[in-house]
Amino acid sequence: MASEDMLMVNISNQESTDLHISEKQHNQSPSRQKWTAKKTATGKRKASFENQDYGSAKQRKLNTKTNTKNKDQEASEFPSKPKASPKKGLHNGHDGPFIKTSSLFRYNPEIPDVFSPVVTQVKEKVFTTYSFQELDLHPHLVATLNKVLNISSMTSVQKQTIPVLTSGKDAVVRSQTGSGKTLAYGIPLIQSLQAVQPKIQRSDGPLAVVIVPTRELAQQSFQIFQKLLKPFTWIVPGVLMGGEKRKAEKARLRKGINVLISTPGRLVDHIKNTLSIAFSAVRWLVLDEADRTLDLGFEKDLTVILNALNAGGSSRQTVLLSATLTEGLSRLTSISMKDPVYIQVLEPSLSSQSSPSQQADSYAMPDRLQQYMVVVPSKLRLVCLAAFILARCKFERDQKLIVFISSCEAVEFLDTVLSTVLCGKSSTANKQQLSINFLRLHGNMEQEERTEVFQEFSQSKTGVLLCTDVAARGLDLPQVTWIVQFNPPSSAAEYVHRVGRTARIGARGNGLLFLTPSETAYMDVLANHNISLSEMKMEDILSTLMQDERFRGRGNWDKKKSAGAREQHMRERATVLQTEFENYVHGSEESVQAAKKALQSFVRAYTAYPSALKHIFHIRHLHLGHAAKSFGLRDAPQGLSSTANKSTKKTAKGKDNKRPAIKFTARERMASLIRSEYTSGISGESKSKKKRTKKKANAEDELTEG
Numbered sequence: 001m002a003s004e005d006m007l008m009v010n011i012s013n014q015e016s017t018d019l020h021i022s023e024k025q026h027n028q029s030p031s032r033q034k035w036t037a038k039k040t041a042t043g044k045r046k047a048s049f050e051n052q053d054y055g056s057a058k059q060r061k062l063n064t065k066t067n068t069k070n071k072d073q074e075a076s077e078f079p080s081k082p083k084a085s086p087k088k089g090l091h092n093g094h095d096g097p098f099i100k101t102s103s104l105f106r107y108n109p110e111i112p113d114v115f116s117p118v119v120t121q122v123k124e125k126v127f128t129t130y131s132f133q134e135l136d137l138h139p140h141l142v143a144t145l146n147k148v149l150n151i152s153s154m155t156s157v158q159k160q161t162i163p164v165l166t167s168g169k170d171a172v173v174r175s176q177t178g179s180g181k182t183l184a185y186g187i188p189l190i191q192s193l194q195a196v197q198p199k200i201q202r203s204d205g206p207l208a209v210v211i212v213p214t215r216e217l218a219q220q221s222f223q224i225f226q227k228l229l230k231p232f233t234w235i236v237p238g239v240l241m242g243g244e245k246r247k248a249e250k251a252r253l254r255k256g257i258n259v260l261i262s263t264p265g266r267l268v269d270h271i272k273n274t275l276s277i278a279f280s281a282v283r284w285l286v287l288d289e290a291d292r293t294l295d296l297g298f299e300k301d302l303t304v305i306l307n308a309l310n311a312g313g314s315s316r317q318t319v320l321l322s323a324t325l326t327e328g329l330s331r332l333t334s335i336s337m338k339d340p341v342y343i344q345v346l347e348p349s350l351s352s353q354s355s356p357s358q359q360a361d362s363y364a365m366p367d368r369l370q371q372y373m374v375v376v377p378s379k380l381r382l383v384c385l386a387a388f389i390l391a392r393c394k395f396e397r398d399q400k401l402i403v404f405i406s407s408c409e410a411v412e413f414l415d416t417v418l419s420t421v422l423c424g425k426s427s428t429a430n431k432q433q434l435s436i437n438f439l440r441l442h443g444n445m446e447q448e449e450r451t452e453v454f455q456e457f458s459q460s461k462t463g464v465l466l467c468t469d470v471a472a473r474g475l476d477l478p479q480v481t482w483i484v485q486f487n488p489p490s491s492a493a494e495y496v497h498r499v500g501r502t503a504r505i506g507a508r509g510n511g512l513l514f515l516t517p518s519e520t521a522y523m524d525v526l527a528n529h530n531i532s533l534s535e536m537k538m539e540d541i542l543s544t545l546m547q548d549e550r551f552r553g554r555g556n557w558d559k560k561k562s563a564g565a566r567e568q569h570m571r572e573r574a575t576v577l578q579t580e581f582e583n584y585v586h587g588s589e590e591s592v593q594a595a596k597k598a599l600q601s602f603v604r605a606y607t608a609y610p611s612a613l614k615h616i617f618h619i620r621h622l623h624l625g626h627a628a629k630s631f632g633l634r635d636a637p638q639g640l641s642s643t644a645n646k647s648t649k650k651t652a653k654g655k656d657n658k659r660p661a662i663k664f665t666a667r668e669r670m671a672s673l674i675r676s677e678y679t680s681g682i683s684g685e686s687k688s689k690k691k692r693t694k695k696k697a698n699a700e701d702e703l704t705e706g
């Protein structure tokens with residue numbers, strides 16, 4: 001048997017342990033119920049049951065050990081002896097029902113010591129002392145910057161870029177997130193268009209085309225151009241983006257748009273279907289977030305756009321911008337730039353010390369950004385996220401969080417379950433209500449709602465935005481205090497963009513990356529780009545629950561008690577919270593289905609990590625039973641597809657019934673999780689997208705927009 005097969009068998013056996021335990025808990029037989037009652041009455045018997053339980057698990061561990069060749073890998077999959085285990089059968093301390101305790105702190109892989117590689121984090125100086133007055137700009141433009149945008153001095157990237165672009169050169173611009181790149185191209189673009197003689201008319205059509213990867217970024221950029229163009233009423237900005245009515249956009253195109261901001265997919269749509277779109281006058285092409293817009297997902301669209309522009313025949317200036325652009329980006333060549341000036345904002349000390357290739361690999365991070373990571377075993381991920389949100393939103397003031405999640409379905413699920421349980425709206429939670437403004441943003445939402453959410457979160461001072469990578473790039477959401485990456489991103493560059501939604505333009509901000517014990521090598525991936533994170537301890541996050549009496553468990557907490565007793569009590573509270581989640585999820589068939597769907601999509605997103613990261617994020621490292629718990633499911637889902645059902649039955653009845661049925665069902669279930677997600681179809685997906693059978697489809701859909 002291949003080593004991978006062996007590993008899956010081990011996982012299956014491990015899962016069998018968990019399923020076995022939880023099934024006992026859920027399907028409480030009369031004898032089990034009686035036993036539980038006795039158990040709570042006599043602590044001694046309870047203790048003996050726990051020992052017995054652990055002993056049998058330990059035995060199983062020994063048995064499986066003899067089956068495996070890869071002991072190192074096994075060590076990370078199997079538990080070490082737990083120091084303390086939660087009590088079974090907790091009461092939530094209030095008037096709620098008696099709750100079943102899940103084995104939250106047992107059978108988890110050990111949390112490894114994380115050694116953050118020593119790196120010299122690259123910094124950029126954001127501000128300069130140079131004012132916009134010093135540039136030869138139209139006075140109305142300077143006045144708008146000063147009075148409307150409240151901006152007087154240039155940032156470093158603006159200081160370097162604006163003169164290059166006003167001199168008519170092409171440029172490739174890289175500077176850290178939130179450093180003012182939009183104005184770095186916006187100001188020279190408007191300066192040049194307002195000077196065109198005879199004056200630009202609407203009927204001239206687009207003179208500038210700005211391509212951005214997402215709809216929200218298109219809206220945001222459009223709003224900035226609207227402001228900047230106020231004094232120059234004859235130049236008309238316009239936005240085209242997927243999700244809007246094509247007919248209305250066609251009408252606007254017919255009337256004439258001079259500065260056209262668009263997502264790639266929608267622009268291609270119009271190039272193919274709208275006769276009134278003519279590019280003969282285009283003088284500017286801007287690719288914002290250029291490494292994304294030049295990325296695989298957009299390649300075809302971009303070729304169509306470039307062909308259409310080239311057919312227009314006019315000569316144009318091209319600008320590429322991103323916080324993570326690399327000169328070596330091979331697709332740059334397809335853009336046909338004329339001797340572009342490469343602009344990179346680096347501290348002088350670093351520019352002189354390091355080689356160009358070192359500089360290219362190092363991503364500059366905002367100076368006042370504090371970056372943390374926490375290692376959390378799968379089973380504890382949901383409670384840990386919940387505790388972190390509680391800590392910020394209940395016990396601190398003015399906190400605004402963005403939580404990045406790998407799939408639309410998981411965003412939907414977490415939005416419902418967190419807002420219901422944490423805000424005290426669930427039937428089993430006690431009545432005390434808490435107001436946290438949870439919002440969600442992902443690619444499967446109707447555009448109208450997406451726009452509303454984006455505006456609402458932009459304007460609010462507090463709240464939690466749960467989102468996919470649609471919000472990772474370019475969005476300038478004010479006063480965000482924390483970026484939580486609940487699922488690690490697919491590259492260091494995406495890490496940089498996500499975390500860059502905070503600590504913008506010199507402000508403070510924090511980032512927290514969740515990793516499971518098997519994913520800690522991701523720290524090396526970040527270190528390769530000179531990014532270093534400090535470790536936050538899971539226990540410190542969970543300890544917030546000690547302040548929240550809604551999750552008190554049995555009895556009061558006495559501060560004088562020992563540290564061990566405190567930890568035990570904290571575990572009880574985490575278990576009470578997990579049980580609240582599980583009770584909510586299992587309270588209706590609808591929520592069970594939502595949780596399963598979210599789990600499916602999570603597993604599927606896990607398969608979409610690039611091959612270079614497969615040694616860290618491989619599906620064989622996932623423990624389905626544990627992952628299910630992080631979606632509030634008591635067991636790993638069964639019967640997700642007919643295939644899995646049939647094979648389980650066959651194994652149970654068939655000739656080969658000596659083989660434990662569970663051995664193959666975990667693998668089959670994992671496979672069926674992925675398969676059924678492919679065939680389930682994603683609402684709002686276009687036909688052409690459905691045709692794409694690539695594993696990456698879902699993840700890419702979140703990054704590439706029509």
Ligand SMILES: Nc1ncnc2c1ncn2[C@@H]1O[C@H](COP(=O)(O)OP(=O)(O)OP(=O)(O)O)[C@@H](O)[C@H]1O
Pocket residue numbers: 149151152153154155158175176177178179180181182183322323473474475476500504505
């Ligand atoms: N010269 C300036 N002085 C003060 N604030 C500025 C200046 N230039 C831009 N800003 C503000 O800084 C914020 C970030 O700017 P912008 O969104 O252009 O950053 P960015 O570099 O494009 O970031 P990202 O890489 O994340 O897209 C915006 O709120 C913008 O209004």
